[in-house]
Amino acid sequence: MNILIINGPNLNLLGTREPHIYGNMTLNDINDKIKTEFSKNKDINFEFYQNNIEGEIINKLHDSISKVDGIIINAGAYTHTSLAIADAIKAVQIPTVEVHLSNIYSREEVRHKSFLSTCCIGQISGFGCYSYILAVYAIIKHLKNL
Numbered sequence: 613m614n615i616l617i618i619n620g621p622n623l624n625l626l627g628t629r630e631p632h633i634y635g636n637m638t639l640n641d642i643n644d645k646i647k648t649e650f651s652k653n654k655d656i657n658f659e660f661y662q663n664n665i666e667g668e669i670i671n672k673l674h675d676s677i678s679k680v681d682g683i684i685i686n687a688g689a690y691t692h693t694s695l696a697i698a699d700a701i702k703a704v705q706i707p708t709v710e711v712h713l714s715n716i717y718s719r720e721e722v723r724h725k726s727f728l729s730t731c732c733i734g735q736i737s738g739f740g741c742y743s744y745i746l747a748v749y750a751i752i753k754h755l756k757n758l
């Protein structure tokens with residue numbers, strides 16, 4: 613099972629970026645925590661990808677066709693603006709879970725709208741690094757038809 617975890621703009625600055633909202637863990641810390649949590653699942657391969665540029669995220673989604681079984685994406689602020697990323701998720705037809713560290717519905721109204729939610733199998737928002745871990749469990753459940 614190949615699982616691609618995509619992080620969008622500004623998530624490379626986790627650890628120092630608005631820690632009262634996003635916590636103190638760096639993106640590497642989060643990725644390590646995911647690897648540790650699933651270290652016993654020898655059938656899972658993770659690929660971690662971060663990019664600040666919308667078109668690069670779209671290219672990465674296109675590149676995953678026939679290579680990746682499931683995608684987890686935190687598109688950062690592109691969540692609320694990018695019809696293009698939403699279209700790419702639809703186009704590649706790979707089951708995708710949307711995640712957010714913060715609870716986007718308890719924040720400013722502009723963050724309540726997600727362009728990605730209609731093309732993802734589900735969304736997890738508000739649990740910090742555990743949003744990603746819950747998303748991995750969700751994608752496994754989906755891929756194994758549990």
Ligand code: DQA
Binds near residue numbers: 691713
């Ligand atoms: C975020 C929420 C977005 O609104 C914000 O622009 C981010 C991070 C989150 O993980 O909580 O960059 O996706």
